[in-house]
Amino acid sequence: MYVAVKGGERAIDAAHDWLAEARRGDPAVPELTLAQIREQLALSVARVMAEGALHDPDLAALAIKQARGDLIEAIFLIRAYKTTLPRLGASRPVETGAMLCARRISATFKDVPGGQILGPTFDYTHRLLDFALAAEGGAADARVPDPAQADAAQADAGPQADAGPQAMPHVLGYLDSEGVIQPEPPPDPEHAAPPPDLTRQPLELPADRPLRLQALARGDEGFLLGLAYSSQRGYGRNHPFVGELRIGTVAVELDIPELGFAVEIGSVELTECETVNQFAGSKAEPARFTRGYGLVMGQSERKAIAMALVDRALRWHELGQDDTGAPIQDEEFVLMHADNVQATGFLEHIKLPHYVDFQSELELVRRLRRKAAESGRREAAE
Amino acid sequence: MSEAGYNFAYLDEPTKRMIRRAILKGLAIPGYQVPFASREMPMPYGWGTGGVQVTAATLVPEDTLKVIDQGADDTTNAVSIRRFFQRVAGVATTTRTAQASVIQTRHRIPETPLAEGQILVYQVPIPEPLRFLEPSETETRKMHALEEYGLMHVRLYEDIARHGAIATAYAYPVQVEGRYVMDPSPIPKFDNPKLKSAAIQLFGAGREQRIYALPPHTRVVSLDFEDHPFDPAKADAPCALCGATGAYLDEVVVDDAGGRLFVCSDTDYCETRRAEGRVGAAAE
Numbered sequence: 001m002y003v004a005v006k007g008g009e010r011a012i013d014a015a016h017d018w019l020a021e022a023r024r025g026d027p028a029v030p031e032l033t034l035a036q037i038r039e040q041l042a043l044s045v046a047r048v049m050a051e052g053a054l055h056d057p058d059l060a061a062l063a064i065k066q067a068r069g070d071l072i073e074a075i076f077l078i079r080a081y082k083t084t085l086p087r088l089g090a091s092r093p094v095e096t097g098a099m100l101c102a103r104r105i106s107a108t109f110k111d112v113p114g115g116q117i118l119g120p121t122f123d124y125t126h127r128l129l130d131f132a133l134a135a136e137g138g139a140a141d142a143r144v145p146d147p148a149q150a151d152a153a154q155a156d157a158g159p160q161a162d163a164g165p166q167a168m169p170h171v172l173g174y175l176d177s178e179g180v181i182q183p184e185p186p187p188d189p190e191h192a193a194p195p196p197d198l199t200r201q202p203l204e205l206p207a208d209r210p211l212r213l214q215a216l217a218r219g220d221e222g223f224l225l226g227l228a229y230s231s232q233r234g235y236g237r238n239h240p241f242v243g244e245l246r247i248g249t250v251a252v253e254l255d256i257p258e259l260g261f262a263v264e265i266g267s268v269e270l271t272e273c274e275t276v277n278q279f280a281g282s283k284a285e286p287a288r289f290t291r292g293y294g295l296v297m298g299q300s301e302r303k304a305i306a307m308a309l310v311d312r313a314l315r316w317h318e319l320g321q322d323d324t325g326a327p328i329q330d331e332e333f334v335l336m337h338a339d340n341v342q343a344t345g346f347l348e349h350i351k352l353p354h355y356v357d358f359q360s361e362l363e364l365v366r367r368l369r370r371k372a373a374e375s376g377r378r379e380a381a382e
Numbered sequence: 383m384s385e386a387g388y389n390f391a392y393l394d395e396p397t398k399r400m401i402r403r404a405i406l407k408g409l410a411i412p413g414y415q416v417p418f419a420s421r422e423m424p425m426p427y428g429w430g431t432g433g434v435q436v437t438a439a440t441l442v443p444e445d446t447l448k449v450i451d452q453g454a455d456d457t458t459n460a461v462s463i464r465r466f467f468q469r470v471a472g473v474a475t476t477t478r479t480a481q482a483s484v485i486q487t488r489h490r491i492p493e494t495p496l497a498e499g500q501i502l503v504y505q506v507p508i509p510e511p512l513r514f515l516e517p518s519e520t521e522t523r524k525m526h527a528l529e530e531y532g533l534m535h536v537r538l539y540e541d542i543a544r545h546g547a548i549a550t551a552y553a554y555p556v557q558v559e560g561r562y563v564m565d566p567s568p569i570p571k572f573d574n575p576k577l578k579s580a581a582i583q584l585f586g587a588g589r590e591q592r593i594y595a596l597p598p599h600t601r602v603v604s605l606d607f608e609d610h611p612f613d614p615a616k617a618d619a620p621c622a623l624c625g626a627t628g629a630y631l632d633e634v635v636v637d638d639a640g641g642r643l644f645v646c647s648d649t650d651y652c653e654t655r656r657a658e659g660r661v662g663a664a665a666e
Contacts, residue, residue, distance in 0.1 A: 008461040076426065083422040084388070202417040202591040205520050332518055342427045342589045346507070349428025352459055355632050356452045356489045356647055360551035360570035362633065363617055368545050375546075 023068050037061035046269070046298025047071055051340065052078030053199070053218045055268050055297055072220075076341045083199070090194065092262055094250040096272050096295070097170055101248035103299075106171045108241045108276055114168040119247060120299075171244035172274050172291065181276065181289040182319070205332050212314055212335065213307075217296060219338030221303040227328045228306035231313050236326025238312045239278035240292060247271045247299050271296045273304035277312050279319065290319060310334060391438040391471040397421060401439035401593070405584055408595035413558030414526070415509050415592040423588065430463060430488055431588030433505035437467065437486045440501055440584070446474045448482035453490035453630065453647035460488070477650050489552070491573040493629045493651040496581035498598060504567040506587035509594065511555045511565040531563050534605065542610055554612075556602045563605070564594065572616045572630045577602040619644040622664035624655035 024031065038045055038061040048060040052075045060078060067073035103119025106112050118124075175181040196211045203215070216224065231237055249269050253262040273294040281287035292312025294304035313328040327333050337343060389395065404418035423431040441447065447467055451460035455477040463486060464475050476482050479494040486503040496502060512522045515533045525531070534555060541549045548554075554571035558564050566577055567585060577583070583596040596602065606612040617631045622643045629651055631644040643664055646652035656665070 008456045008458040009465075012458055012461055076422075079422040080424040084392075084394070086394070199422075200419050202419050204417060332520060336519070341422065345427025345429065345431075346589055347428075348426065349507070352429065353452050353457050354489070354568075356570055356630070357552040357568050359617070359631070359633055359647075360572070360615075363615060364547075364549060364551040367615065368547065368549065371546055 023066070032065055034058055034061040034065065037064050043299060044069075044071060044074075046300055047221060047303075048074045048078055050297040050300055050303065051075045051218055051220065052082065053297075054078050054082040072340050072344050076344075079341055087197075087200070089254055091265070092253045092255065094252060094268070094270070096246070096250055096270065097168065099168060099246055099248040099250045099270070099272070101168055101246050103248070104168065104244070104246040106242070106244045108243050109171060109174075112171050112174075112244075121301075168246070170274065172276065175243070175276065175289060179288070182279075182291060184291060203335060205335070207331060207335060209311075209315070209318075212331065213293065213295070213311060215335050215338055216294075216307045216310055219307075220340035220343065221300065221306070223338050223340065223343075224303060224306040224310055227313075227334065228309035231309055231326065231328045236313050236316075236324055236328040238290075238292070238309065240275040240309050240312065241277070242305060242308075243274045243276040243291075245271070245273045245301060245304065247301070269298050271298065271300050271304040273301070273308045275305075275308040275312060279321075290315070388470050390443065391441045391467065391473075392424075393421065393435065393438045398439040401435055404593040405436065405439065405595060408584070408593050409582070409597050411562075412596055412600050413562030413564040413594060415594045417591055418593050420588045420591040425462070425466070427589040428507065429459060430486070430505035432586030432590075432593070433486050433488070433503050433588075434463060434466070434586075435588060436503045436584050436586035436593060437484060438471070440484055440503065441467065441471050441473055443471070443473060445483045446476050446481055447471075448476050448479065448485045448650075449487075450485065450490060450492070450648075450650075451488040452632075453492075454649040456649065478654075479648075479650050489568050489570075490630070490647060491569055491576040491579075493626075493646070493648045494654075495576075496579050498580045500581040502579070502581050502583045504569075504583065504585045506565070506567045506585045506590075506592070508553075509565055509585065509587040509590050509592040511553075511563050526562060529561070531557075534563060538605060538607070542607070547613075548606070548610065551615075555605050557605060558596065559601050560603075564602075566602075570616070570630055571604065571612075572614045574602075574604045574612070575614055617644050620662060621646045621652060621655075622662045624652045624660050624665075625662040626652070626655055626660075 038057045041061075041064065044064055045057050045060045048063055048071055049055055049057065052060065052063070054060075059081065060074065063074035063077040064071070067077060101117055101119070103121060104114065104117045106116065172181060176183060196208075196214065198211065198214050198218070203211070207215070247269070249267045251264045251267050254265050255262045271294075275292040277290045277292055279288060279290045290312065292308035294307030294311065296304045296307065310328060313326070314331055314334065316323060316329050323329055391398075393401070401418060404416045408414065408416045420432065421435060423434055425431060425434065437447070447464065449455065449460045449464040449467075451457040454460065455464075467473055468475060479485065479492040479496070482500065484501045484503065485492065485496075486505070488505040491502065510519070510522050512525055512534060515537060516522050516525065525533070538548050541547065550571065552570045553565055553568040554574055556564050556566055556574060556577060566574060577596065578599065578601065579596070580598050582598060585594045587593070604612040617633060619631060620627045621629060621631060623645050626646055629646045629648060632647045634643045634645060635641070636643050
C-alpha cells in the first residue's frame, strides 16, 4: 500500500545538523575567530555591511562565519537582524569633505590640493599568486613592514598621509567654482524634507534621487557592475571620468534633543566616488559637465564607481536627455532588481515544492494534446 | 512561551500596526493591492515573507494556527513556518482545518469549507495579475485605476484561438465585486470557486510589498467568456487513499515503470476521511 511521504520535520532537523557540521569543516583545522575575519577579510566585511546596510564589523564577521563565506547569505543575516532594531534617530549628514582619507585619487587632474593618495590598493599589484602567504606563520608575517619602514612608505604614497586629519576639499569643487559643471546646491535645511527610508516605506515610483541613491547603496555590487559596464559599452553611454575617488573615515554626529546640540557618536569608513560626465547640452541645458555620485559603506571602489555611473544614467530625464531605451536608464528596471536579498530569494524559491501548480499544468497540457489529437483524427476522417 | 528577545509574533508593535492598517485598507477595497513597507524577515523572499508578516500582524495569543504548503501540513516549508510561529508567538497549532482560527497557505485552499471567524492567509509571489502582460508597475497601477482590463481579455481570447481553451491552470485571474482584477496567488484554478468564502482572506506579497484582501462572502468571478465558461478542471480520478472524488489530487509516481497514483493534496481532508472509514483503491 502507498503511504504518503512524511517526516519533513525530521528531515529539517537532520539538514540543520549536517549544515552545522559542514560549516565547521575538518575539526582538526582550528576554528576561525571573528577577529580574524574582521581583520583579514576586511573587504568581505565591508561588502556585507554595505549591502546589509548596517555598520557593525563584528556582526558582519559573525554573519560571514555563519554563512560559510557566502556573502549574499551573510548580507541576508544582517538584514534580518537589522529589521528588528529600533530606529532611534537620524544622524546629521556626514561631511565627506572632512574625511580622514586613506586613499584619494583623481583621474581628471594630475595634481590637486591635498594630493593624490594611493593608499591600500590592488591597482598596481601584479596578480601573481603570492606563495609566501601560503606558508602560515613566520613567512607571511615577514612581509608586513616594521612600523618605521611603514611610515616612510606612507610618506611616499602621499604627501597628506602623515599630516594628520584636516579637511580635504572635493576635487569637483574646482569645476563648480568655474561654472563648467552642473551645480548641486545643498537643499535648504529649513524646507528640506527628511530623507526617505526605503526600509520603512514601500518603494513607489517614480523615485526621487535620494531614494534612488539609497536603493543603489544597498544594491548588489555585481548587478550595478554589470549595468555600469553595459553603459560603458554603449547601452546608455554617459562618458564618465572619475573626478575623485576617496576612501576614509568620517565622523557620525547625532542631534541629542535633550542637549540641544550634536554629539559625535562614532565614525564609519566610506568610499565616495564623484564622476564628471561629458554632456554637450540640450534644449533645456547649456553645454557643461554633469555629475554622477556613488557612496558606499566600507572600502568598495568597484561598487562606488558603478553606482556613480548608474546614478548619472538615471538622471537623463532631469537633464533633458533622450531615453535610448537602455536598461540602465530605466529607473523601474534598475531599482526593482538591484536588491540581491530579494533577487536571490525569489530566484531560489523555485526549488520549493510546486507540485500543485505543476499538476494543474500537466493536466492542462494533457487535455490540450488530447484535443489536438482528436481534431487531427477528425480531419483525417473527413 | 515565545522566544526571548523578540516581541510576540516576531514583529514589533509599530510594524504590526502598519501592516494592520494595510490589511484594513485592503478589506475596505476588496482586490486592490495596498503598498506596505514590507520588512526583511528571517526567512528568504519567496519562502512566504508576505504571508508570514500578515499572519504575524493577525495573530493573537488565543489563536490556533495551521500552516499548509501545496495543501499539506508536513511539507518542509509548512513545517518551518509553523515552527517559526510556535517559537516566536507560542500559539497553539493544529493540522485540522476546522479547528484553526488562522490558516497560512501556499498554493491551495483547504477542501473543508471555511467558516466565519476563520482567517486564510495566502503567500503571494507576484501580486500583479497584469504583470506578464505589462512589466512596468507604474503602468499596471494606471491600468487598475482606469479599470483597463482589455489586455487581459485579449490574452484569454488568444489562448482560445490558439489552443481552443484558456491555457491558464493556476493563478487564474479573477474579478472582485465587478471591479478589481486580482491574482488569487498560484492556487490551481480548481480552487477558484472556493474564493467566495465565509472566512476573511488576506494576501501578502513580501518582496513586492503588497497586501490585498477579500472580506467574507465577497463576489469573486473567474474571468471567462459566455461561450467558453470557466472550467475548474482536475485529475479525472478518485483519491487512491480515501476515495474522494471532489478533491484536488496530487499525482505520485510510485514505481520505476512510471506507475501513477492520485492522492488528495489536502492531507488533513484525506486523513479525516480515512479516519471516518472511507477507503480508496490503493488502501484496500
